[in-house]
Amino acid sequence: MAIKVAIFLLASFILVTTRVSSDLEEALAQAAPVAGHPGVAPAHAPAQAPPPHKIVDTKECFGVCKGRCSLHSRPNLCGRACMTCCSVCKCVPAGTAGNRETCGTCYTDWQTHGNRTNKCP
Structure with a gap:
């Protein structure tokens, strides 16, 4: 049994x-569909970054930087850095974070006084 x-x-x-x-x-x-199979989209297509805000006059920087730093934990500090970067590089990335590479090397390679590469938000 x-x-x-x-x-x-x-x-x-x-x-x-x-x-x-x-x-x-x-x-x-x-x-995870087969990559080469026709008619099947990849599960996670890479999202394209929105275009950056190209600045013609430095007076435009205030509004763009205010939007960029609106969700930052320290919006005043972020705004000051953004205004500096905007006035020199004439560009601010779209959105509230990320997409820094859309503004080019002026924005991404600018360093702080301590040689940190994240001066521009």
Whole structure:
């Protein structure tokens, strides 16, 4: 009798693990489509950065920098750095964070007095 129970438990365990692994394989197949397969879009297409705000007159910097630094933890500090970068580089990246590379090397390579490369927000 004990042998029958052991065989039943072993068979049940094998059945359950087989079903779980096949569900996992189906989920992975749906999440990661074949890259070269036509008609199938990649799961996570890289998002393109919005275009930066090109500045013609330095008077435009105030409004653009105010929007850029609106969510910053220290908006006054961010605004001062942004105004400096805007007046020299004539560009402010779109959005409240990131996208720094859209303004070019003037914006991305400018260093602080401590030689840190993140002067411009």
